[in-house]
Amino acid sequence: MTGTSVDTDVAPERLPAPPGERRRGSSRALSLSGIAERYGLLLLLVAMTLVFASLPASGEAFRSTANIQAVLASQAVGLTVALALLFPMAAGSFDFSVGAVTATSSVVAAASVSHFGLPLPLALVLATASGALVGSVLGILVARYAMNPFIATLGMATLLGGAVFAYTNGLQISKDIPATLTDLGSLSWFGVPLIVLAAALIAVVVWFVMSHTPLGRHLFAVGSNASAARLVGLDVARVRFLSFALSGLVSGVAGVLLLARQGAATSDNGMNMLFPALTAVFLSTIVIDVGRPSVLGTVIGVLFVAVSISGLTLVGAPAWVSQVFNGAALLVAVGVAGISRARRGAGSAGLART
Amino acid sequence: MTEEPRSAEPRSPAAAVQLMNVGKTFDGVRVLRNLDFSVARGSVHALLGGNGSGKSTTLKILAGVYAADRGGTIAVHGRLHATDSYTASTARRSGLRFVHQDLGLVPDLTVSENFALEGGYPRLAGPAVSWRRLHRSTRQHLDRAHVDVDPRSLVRDLRPSDRTLVAIARALRDSDGGSHMTLVLDEPTASLPRHEAEILLEAIRGCQARGQTIVYVGHRLSEVLSIADRISVLRDGVLVADSPAADLDEAGIVTLMAGQTPATRGGEARRTAVGETVLKVDRLTAGPVRDVSLHVRQGEIVGVAGLLGSGRSTLLRAIFGQAGVEGGGIQVGGVPVAHRSAAAAMRCGIALVPEDRGADAAFPDLPLWENISATVIGRYWAGWRMARTTERRDSARLMRTFDVRAASPDVPFATLSGGNQQKAVLARWLRLDPRLLLLDEPTQGVDAMARADLHAAIREHVAKGNAALVVSSDFEELEALCHRVVVIRDGSCVAELAGAELTEAAVAGLTQIDRSKGPLT
Known part of the structure; x- marks a missing residue:
């Protein structure tokens, strides 16, 4: 017996109901607060869309096909970066390198065709592979050498930023980028920008891996409790390694999309892509499947931020609003996630010890 | 202590602390019912009870950590409080002071x-x-x-x-001499060597001589008898005895705590036939474990008794491939094994229910059904996607089999009570049908009813021709559950008890001999 304290206490309303009362308990999921918790962000997204679509100041422009296409297309790369971040986040590690890896692989793709004259398909494979390689290195550092992922990925991001700058000398690579690639960034198919379709395809693949493969379940198990995961027979180091390798792979693809969208690779270090991605992933933990990051939630999170910023810009908000909104959304998402976790009593809940 | 017990008229105003009709219900289970007892001013009042007796719950109610069920009254130093208005600050204001086992001191x-x-x-x-x-x-x-x-x-x-x-x-x-204060000591001697415990007990007697009221919770009956004026014994949430210490002896208290004479319970558990050897540990050395040899046969539940730090948990972890083996060998089903991972151990048919559920078994934020199928995720890979519907249905079925009570399979694991969590963890392992079940403190922090369910599930599994190795610091549990008990001290086997020799008192004595340089008297 120990002098354990309050944290083992369980609020009565959270205690599972005895068999006779189960029906009442299960209907809780349909209660008003349950709906607000699960679909709050989605409802807010719908509300934002309706408000901006009907406000006189922004309505007409906001509703225009061009604006909708622009909003969606501008978020394709951001969504892909956020999807890359999902893997390590599900496995319980931060990955601050996704933006830098994206920027790096776009430089790799551009340099391959522009400086080395390689055929486009090979350049794209190289770009994606470079992302996967960086992710694998991080995976080895974190999984094998037990480096703190926070520090390892931040260090890698800084290193890549410097390397890109050294290679590009601060100049962008825009010469000879094939039109085949830039078309992907600018053309539409039945009104839907191709790049949006590409991002959606990646989202579906990531969703499948996360929700419908054993690997996805392993990621969440390790993220929930690595020690317990090890004791139920999972290879925790392998799962951690794969989370970073997959993150690098998807970031590499995001780099290709970035090049397609911009038509040039800049010497930017990519850190400005990191925080919108973090925001989206954190927003995903407070919608639908509350408490865990998800692909659908990430899509909703990205759209929520994009719609809000686009609308605010159209009603004449100054340019700094986007940064403030992103930061505020990240803080609110983390805060709400923390509160809802505390409310659901994650961490510890036990009966009286005697 | 031979001092004459103070006459503690239950409702006398001389009572320092008095509980009237205090109960506590968790998860629909009454862990404490209609508790009535009073602590006389200036006396040492011992509160005894085994694991699951409600003793700890009583202390937490007194401390205001748990709110007792509505309808009871707690009186402290003459002031009455309804149970629903009694909080931690009430406890403190009315003069209750707690010293827990971990003391709350910063060593540096x-x-x-x-x-x-x-x-x-x-x-x-x-x-x-x-x-x-x-x-x-x-x-x-x-x-x-x-x-x-x-x-x-x-x-x-x-x-x-x-x-x-x-x-x-x-x-x-x-305090100004203790007249308006009551000191609650929660197992103050649990981590002390015997001579240190003696010094402490002497000091506590001194406190009492100066008029201090003391509520004393302890496991070592000889110490309790030497210091207490009055003893209250709890069992399964009911006060089964409340009498002057002079009227009780160790054997009597053990019987009161156990509820029935130990021999009958043990005998009943020990009748199962045994078969081939499933586990053979030969001169195993790993970390604190030194030269330990033991074997477990089919249909047999073998207990490992030892104090904290004796190497008992390392032994289980070594068998499960989680601790480096430095010497000796482990055979499972007659085949030497040297697995280095849980996965390899699982392939040999071994399962481990770890000691610290929160740290090593729970996926607190994941739904219950995923927790139950954590050991078999790969089985539901249908070639192109996870068979989630089947997986969830199987988990729900196991919830019924193991009587895991939850609103639905989808609730987060952390919202379950300790007993239900432990049942879910056991279900996760028993679904693999392991031939060797390793259990580390299988009913720690679990209420009495869940404990009985867990024991029944373990017995049933073993009766099918499997084996179990159980580590427990609750020797009453070992006596009730095991066919044999191996006692480990300082990493080595010192004794093996079976049959009529296997009693809680015998196990307790053997685990502690070196600390006391002689059996407890």
Whole structure:
């Protein structure tokens, strides 16, 4: 017996109901607060869309096909970066390198065709592979050498930023980028920008891996409790390694999309892509499947931020609003996630010890 | 103690603490029912009970950590409180002081600084601390409690009994001799060697002689009998005895705590036939484990008894491939094994239910059904996607089999009570049908009913021709559950008990002999 304290206490309303009362308990999921918790962000997204679509100041422009296409297309790369971040986040590690890896692989793709004259398909494979390689290195550092992922990925991001700058000398690579690639960034198919379709395809693949493969379940198990995961027979180091390798792979693809969208690779270090991605992933933990990051939630999170910023810009908000909104959304998402976790009593809940 | 028990007329105003009709229900399970007892002013009142008896719940109610069920009354030093208005601050205001087993002292700070942690620092001017006044006031508090230590010494340098006394002196620092305060000591001797425990008990007797009321919770019956005026025994949430210590003896208390005579229960559990050897550990050395040999046969539940740090958990972890083996061998089903991972151990048909559920078994934020299928995720890979519907349905079926009570399979694991969590963890492992089940403190922090269910599930699994190795610091549990018990001390096997020899008292005695340099008397 120990002098354990309050944290083992369980609020009565959270205690599972005895068999006779189960029906009442299960209907809780349909209660008003349950709906607000699960679909709050989605409802807010719908509300934002309706408000901006009907406000006189922004309505007409906001509703225009061009604006909708622009909003969606501008978020394709951001969504892909956020999807890359999902893997390590599900496995319980931060990955601050996704933006830098994206920027790096776009430089790799551009340099391959522009400086080395390689055929486009090979350049794209190289770009994606470079992302996967960086992710694998991080995976080895974190999984094998037990480096703190926070520090390892931040260090890698800084290193890549410097390397890109050294290679590009601060100049962008825009010469000879094939039109085949830039078309992907600018053309539409039945009104839907191709790049949006590409991002959606990646989202579906990531969703499948996360929700419908054993690997996805392993990621969440390790993220929930690595020690317990090890004791139920999972290879925790392998799962951690794969989370970073997959993150690098998807970031590499995001780099290709970035090049397609911009038509040039800049010497930017990519850190400005990191925080919108973090925001989206954190927003995903407070919608639908509350408490865990998800692909659908990430899509909703990205759209929520994009719609809000686009609308605010159209009603004449100054340019700094986007940064403030992103930061505020990240803080609110983390805060709400923390509160809802505390409310659901994650961490510890036990009966009286005697 | 031979001192004449004070006449504690249950409803007398002389009672320092009095519980009337106090109960507690968790998860629809009444863990404490209609508790009525009173602690006479100036007496040492011992509260006894095994794991799951409700003893700890009672203490937490007294401390205001748990709110007792509506309808009871708690009186402290003459002031009545309804159970639903009784909180931690009520407890403190009315003069209850708790000293827990872990003492709450910071070893790297001085005695004075540890006092200041609770009482604050006296100031010289502005924010500047007056160390002289702090040491002087600490000195006074220590003197009043007759504790002879230097306020300037580091707590880590004190002998163990003195640390406890410092904690007691700190708890009583705002008392004026103890007349309006009651000190609650929660297993104060549990981690002390025997001679240190003796010193501490002597000091507690001194406290009492100066008029201090003390509620004493302990496991070592000889100590309890030597110090208590009155003894209350809890079993399954009911007060089964409340009488002067002079009227009780050790055997009587054991019987009261166990509810029935141990021999019958043990005998019933020990009748199963046994078959081939499933596990053979031969001179195993791993970490604190030294040269341990044991075997477990089909249909057999073997217990491992030992104190914390005796190597009992390392033994299980080594068998499960989680601790480096430095020497000796492990055979499972006659085949030597040297697995280095849980996955490899699982392929040999071994399962481990770890000691610390929160740290090593729970996926707290994941739904219950995913927790139950954590060991078999790969099985539901249907070639192109996870068969989630089947997986969830199988988990729901196991919930019924193991009587895991939850609103639905989708609730987060953390929202379950300890007993239901443990049942889910056991279900996760038994679904693999392991031939060797390793259990580390299988019913720790579990209520009495869940405990009975867990024991039944373990027995049923073993009766199918499997084997189990159980580590428990609850020797009553070992006696009730096991066919044989191996006692480990300082990493080595010192004894094996079976049949009529296997009693809680015998196990307890063997685990502790080296600390006392002779059996407890």
